Amino acid sequence: MADPAKLVFMIDVDNTLLDNDRFFAELTARLDRLFGEAECQRYWRLYENRRETLGYADYLGALQDFRLENNDEAALLQASEFMLDYPFADLLYPDALAVVDHLGRMGTTIVLSDGDIVFQPRKIRRSGLWDAFGGRVLVYVHKERMLDDIERRFPATRYVMVDDKARLLAAMKLQLGDRLTTIFPRQGHYALDSVVADVAPAPDVAVRHIGELLGFSVQDLNLSKAGV
Template structure:
């Protein structure tokens, strides 16, 4: 059993998600037009708000049901699933994962939908970097018992951009968890929970 195991978030922790969204929005505007791109991101926000998490498959499904421009729907699918996430990794992402393994072990514990989030993690090269140690859940703080069973260790380090998630994880694992909030991306200045 390793003495330390590091749990990495993905969005705006290892992956510059703000940059990815900016690039994806620009490509959508270029390829399918301003109106379709704008409507896709409006639906994205509606789905995110209703489900309390990002869900690209549900967003795309709703968009495709609403849009009668089938070539645009097909091109949108190609843009979404063919996007270069590896090109949006933060410069220190892979060295941080390597350091986690040097400490004892590392995994990705990400919130999001089971399909697209896993796809994004794989095509960004992150799944390979953590040796397949990937867990994706809608609310990752609710599955920490499963995490500690799958990745047993004496102590855990959680690296995330959201203080609220870190606080909720700390409430579950207590002294067995050290939290690290990375201050990058849109939540960098957010205090959505007390720092644990």
């Protein structure tokens, strides 16, 4: 059994523990029903503009922008309710919570996510992940730029990062070197990106889905040699 004080598992949320692509598709369908195809496309243009400007997904902010040229208040309220009350627990990948429990037996587990400071924490709470991680939740604008803060909050000998974005894993590996093991679950649209093969350094471990980690031990992750 590893010492939790020596090992910290940092685990992403969207398309790592829950199927955010499905939420994206269902939100698109709902907006199309409420406002029509043209307005639905306008919402996503505003969303992309905000993401490019802010560096993270801002669904609620995009809805505020969308409202400025749409006066269907009843439909806007329905769209807001859909986002805020969405049953995110239904989007958890099979065995996601079991994986959190399994890794928690080897070390300390924390949520490490990007996103806005209102909708993303609500998603984490409504999915049940907040409780599963015992409230150890960090949400940043750019988490790969916040490693000093993460280390201060959760000091450890070794770290493991589980994320569906290979480029982010590489950026963190370049900073922490051998102190970080990167795990790449091939889930979601980023995992299917054609540029994944060109990312360097490549992820230390790749799995087809998050549930595969149930079969991993400290030794399988090459952590035992570091004294973990």
